[in-house]
Amino acid sequence: MTAELVPSEDERALAETVRDVLTDLSPIAQVRADFDSEAGYAATAWKALAGDVGLCGLLVPEQHGGLGLSWSAANVVHHELGRALYPGPFLATSLATTALLAAGAEAAVPSVAAGETVATVALADRRGNWTGEGVTATESGGAWRLTGRRWHVIAGSAADLVVVLARTPAGDALFVVEPGAAGRTSAPMTGMDLTRRLATLDLAETPATLLGEPGGAAPLLAVVGRHLRLALAAEAAGGLDWCAGTCVEYAKTRQQFGRIIGSYQAVAHACVELYGAARSAHAAARWAAVAAENGAGEADLASHVAALRAGEDYRVQTEAGVHLLGGIGFTWEHDMHLYYRRARAAGTLVGGAAAHRLAVADLAGL
Amino acid sequence: MSERPSLEEFTAAARAWLAERYPVAAADTGKRRFVWGEGSDEIRVFAEPDPSSEADAVDAIRAWRAGLWEAGYGWITGPTEYGGAGLPAAYQRAFEQVSRQFDVPGDASLTIGLGMIAPTILQHGTEEQKQRYLPALYRGEKIACQLFSEPGAGSDLASISTRAVRDGDVWRISGQKVWTSGAHLSDIGEIICRTSPEPRHKNLTAFLVDMHAPGVTVRPLRQMTGGAAFNEVFLDDVVVPDTDRLGEVGEGWTIAITTLANERNSLGSSSFGGVGILSTDRLAGLVRHQGLDDDPAVRQQFGEVVSHLRAARYVNEVVGAQARAGRPPGAEIGLSKIALSDNLRRLGDFVSELLGPEVAADTGEWGTYAWSSLVLGAPGFRLGGGTDEILKNTVAQRVLGLPRPS
Ligand SMILES: Cc1cc2nc3c(=O)[nH]c(=O)nc-3n(C[C@H](O)[C@H](O)[C@H](O)COP(=O)(O)OP(=O)(O)OC[C@H]3O[C@@H](n4cnc5c(N)ncnc54)[C@H](O)[C@@H]3O)c2cc1C
Numbered sequence: 001m002t003a004e005l006v007p008s009e010d011e012r013a014l015a016e017t018v019r020d021v022l023t024d025l026s027p028i029a030q031v032r033a034d035f036d037s038e039a040g041y042a043a044t045a046w047k048a049l050a051g052d053v054g055l056c057g058l059l060v061p062e063q064h065g066g067l068g069l070s071w072s073a074a075n076v077v078h079h080e081l082g083r084a085l086y087p088g089p090f091l092a093t094s095l096a097t098t099a100l101l102a103a104g105a106e107a108a109v110p111s112v113a114a115g116e117t118v119a120t121v122a123l124a125d126r127r128g129n130w131t132g133e134g135v136t137a138t139e140s141g142g143a144w145r146l147t148g149r150r151w152h153v154i155a156g157s158a159a160d161l162v163v164v165l166a167r168t169p170a171g172d173a174l175f176v177v178e179p180g181a182a183g184r185t186s187a188p189m190t191g192m193d194l195t196r197r198l199a200t201l202d203l204a205e206t207p208a209t210l211l212g213e214p215g216g217a218a219p220l221l222a223v224v225g226r227h228l229r230l231a232l233a234a235e236a237a238g239g240l241d242w243c244a245g246t247c248v249e250y251a252k253t254r255q256q257f258g259r260i261i262g263s264y265q266a267v268a269h270a271c272v273e274l275y276g277a278a279r280s281a282h283a284a285a286r287w288a289a290v291a292a293e294n295g296a297g298e299a300d301l302a303s304h305v306a307a308l309r310a311g312e313d314y315r316v317q318t319e320a321g322v323h324l325l326g327g328i329g330f331t332w333e334h335d336m337h338l339y340y341r342r343a344r345a346a347g348t349l350v351g352g353a354a355a356h357r358l359a360v361a362d363l364a365g366l
Numbered sequence: 367m368s369e370r371p372s373l374e375e376f377t378a379a380a381r382a383w384l385a386e387r388y389p390v391a392a393a394d395t396g397k398r399r400f401v402w403g404e405g406s407d408e409i410r411v412f413a414e415p416d417p418s419s420e421a422d423a424v425d426a427i428r429a430w431r432a433g434l435w436e437a438g439y440g441w442i443t444g445p446t447e448y449g450g451a452g453l454p455a456a457y458q459r460a461f462e463q464v465s466r467q468f469d470v471p472g473d474a475s476l477t478i479g480l481g482m483i484a485p486t487i488l489q490h491g492t493e494e495q496k497q498r499y500l501p502a503l504y505r506g507e508k509i510a511c512q513l514f515s516e517p518g519a520g521s522d523l524a525s526i527s528t529r530a531v532r533d534g535d536v537w538r539i540s541g542q543k544v545w546t547s548g549a550h551l552s553d554i555g556e557i558i559c560r561t562s563p564e565p566r567h568k569n570l571t572a573f574l575v576d577m578h579a580p581g582v583t584v585r586p587l588r589q590m591t592g593g594a595a596f597n598e599v600f601l602d603d604v605v606v607p608d609t610d611r612l613g614e615v616g617e618g619w620t621i622a623i624t625t626l627a628n629e630r631n632s633l634g635s636s637s638f639g640g641v642g643i644l645s646t647d648r649l650a651g652l653v654r655h656q657g658l659d660d661d662p663a664v665r666q667q668f669g670e671v672v673s674h675l676r677a678a679r680y681v682n683e684v685v686g687a688q689a690r691a692g693r694p695p696g697a698e699i700g701l702s703k704i705a706l707s708d709n710l711r712r713l714g715d716f717v718s719e720l721l722g723p724e725v726a727a728d729t730g731e732w733g734t735y736a737w738s739s740l741v742l743g744a745p746g747f748r749l750g751g752g753t754d755e756i757l758k759n760t761v762a763q764r765v766l767g768l769p770r771p772s
Contacts, residue, residue, distance in 0.1 A: 005687035248766050263769040268762035269755070275766060276701045280681050287680035302676065308669075309677040357669030358662070364672045366650040366659055 050115025057113030082235025089155035132167030156199025171215030193345035411743025414593025431506025479510030570618030700757030
């Protein structure tokens with residue numbers, strides 16, 4: 001069965017379930033309370049999403065304990081999570097799952113799929129580049145140990161299992177570091193995005209399991225990278241959806257000079273642009289997810305297009321959103337800045353706009 | 367009544383029919399491949415061939431349409447009572463797809479008639495009008511134009527001043543229309559006239575006017591590209607029978623809105639522009655030809671432009687899929703036209719940077735100065751079919767429910 005550009009009935013039902021759980025258990029007041037909590041997210045919502053709905057097993061084949069769904073289902077889920085700025089470690093866990101499955105390391109998957117083990121990927125150096133440099137992998141008697149630091153690890157403080165990018169003598173490779181492994185420590189990074197915590201991960205002679213071959217990181221990173229681009233594009237579309245709805249509502253009620261501000265053309269057109277950005281981000285994210293699922297030739301190109309366009313729109317339009325709301329938009333109590341923060345930070349997780357532009361040029365045949 | 371062919375049977379038959387009549391396009395998968403220096407380098411935003419070759423082109427298009435009609439491909443989704451084939455939209459798409467594999471004349475000068483006016487007649491016309499005009503339009507026998515804008519009324523269409531006065535069984539129309547695309551080729555025009563002193567939006571009536579009738583004068587109007595795809599149309603006491611009134615007296619505004627909605631649907635999603643304005647291959651070919659393919663800044667700009675072109679295509683495909691699922695687009699389709707205008711500007715800016723003086727003056731080299739037509743034509747695309755501002759006003763009010771400017 002091939003995925004369709006219009007979400008299937010099952011996908012719509014899944015999205016609705018996720019939205020209902022988020023409305024009940026992770027409304028924005030809860031998200032704000034989560035900023036100050038130690039884990040950065042609340043156990044109740046996570047249990048409902050990971051355990052009851054089974055989100056952590058979304059992309060995991062049924063024989064490994066998952067729901068056996070695919071990119072187009074992930075698309076609607078990321079959209080909802082992005083719309084609600086859900087702070088739990090779903091993105092981190094699903095990236096790690098993708099790496100494990102791509103490497104054929106199924107043994108670790110069922111407990112992640114069941115939501116019992118929180119997982120993440122630790123791939124970046126200080127500048128955000130995905131390179132093994134900075135973490136050295138050494139082998140002795142068939143056992144690997146890792147030493148060094150990874151930066152910008154999503155949900156790094158909360159994760160049990162971590163997929164780490166490190167340098168072996170044969171080149172970069174991915175490794176699994178188990179919960180509680182010796183020499184493993186993590187420290188939260190102070191960050192702009194209050195709803196998605198980043199951390200550093202320090203490894204000192206930490207035992208690790210090699211995924212695939214020494215020097216075999218590239219194909220695995222390619223799959224993880226694509227997953228991240230699709231996820232962030234869908235999140236951006238969801239976030240823009242919230243921003244458009246919020247700003248249009250405000251423009252219909254706020255009065256200045258005795259008139260509803262939405263009757264000023266400059267305000268109305270800014271609302272239209274925000275709405276248009278939500279519409280096109282949604283379409284790009286959806287198109288790319290469906291292309292990935294159907295194995296279309298343009299799938300990789302589309303994932304870069306979606307991440308670039310949705311990411312840029314998210315960044316530009318959340319600023320426009322703050323502006324549309326006036327002073328209240330710049331006020332801590334209003335939620336608009338949480339989206340602005342998300343947009344600014346998310347764009348840096350996948351290499352940034354310049355990297356996407358260059359990738360599009362390569363993939364489009366220049 | 368014959369049984370409906372399966373989509374596969376239909377497509378195979380269409381392919382065989384096309385293969386018998388038209389050469390295979392230089393294409394493998396239905397997408398024209400671009401080879402630097404081969405074939406025509408023509409680029410155009412508006413169809414504006416010189417008058418001598420235009421007549422031949424129109425003949426070829428009429429013949430193409432007549433053949434399609436004869437074979438049952440002229441109006442694939444149309445109701446059978448008006449000569450359509452009564453098939454679902456999937457058949458129409460399948461036909462368009464196969465026909466792209468052949469070098470066919472296409473619908474060029476008929477797109478206003480087929481994309482905007484025929485659907486309006488289908489929705490609002492009398493039985494007699496449908497019988498008389500729909501087959502003629504789809505057969506290529508009649509070419510149609512849209513007589514809306516006037517010197518004093520463009521965006522504010524409701525303020526037109528061309529008058530139609532009832533005189534027994536006929537109406538007498540006097541006034542002036544302007545920027546009428548294709549009027550010089552047209553047989554009929556959908557015209558909006560003022561017919562009463564009622565308040566705005568209630569005082570308009572639509573007609574189908576015979577462009578060859580006495581009192582109609584069409585004067586080609588040169589546009590800034592140098593070509594003449596649009597015209598001034600003068601109407602001096604032109605007699606139109608009441609049977610050619612489209613819709614009720616005073617309902618012209620509703621009719622106009624239908625036609626404009628059809629226009630926006632066809633503009634935003636059009637794959638328009640002749641050979642490869644929007645072709646990534648052609649753009650990459652130009653970058654290489656200019657020796658700039660290793661320049662990282664140029665590669666970035668190329669990636670940016672291509673990402674915008676693709677994203678617009680993805681939006682159109684999602685909109686198309688939603689329409690097929692029973693949710694046709696509303697006024698927000700205007701955003702697709704704005705996106706296309708924006709992309710034409712982006713392309714024009716990028717190629718201008720690549721070409722430098724070669725886009726400003728013709729060095730005679732293939733595929734270089736040709737881009738000047740895009741640079742000169744793009745601003746017009748942002749105006750015709752509703753300006754950006756008007757389209758955004760429409761989305762603000764109809765989609766977002768924002769108040770009208772007071
Ligand atoms: C290539 C081309 C083909 C065309 N083909 C046809 C055709 O086939 N048939 C036909 O009937 N017409 C045709 N037109 C005319 C076209 O529909 C009008 O040019 C267009 O509607 C704008 O009207 P106008 O030129 O009178 O400009 P105006 O309405 O005078 O607008 C001037 C400027 O003011 C802005 N403006 C106007 N009102 C508002 C407002 N309320 N809010 C904000 N800004 C506003 C406009 O956006 C524009 O920038 C064509 C035009 C072009 C360029």
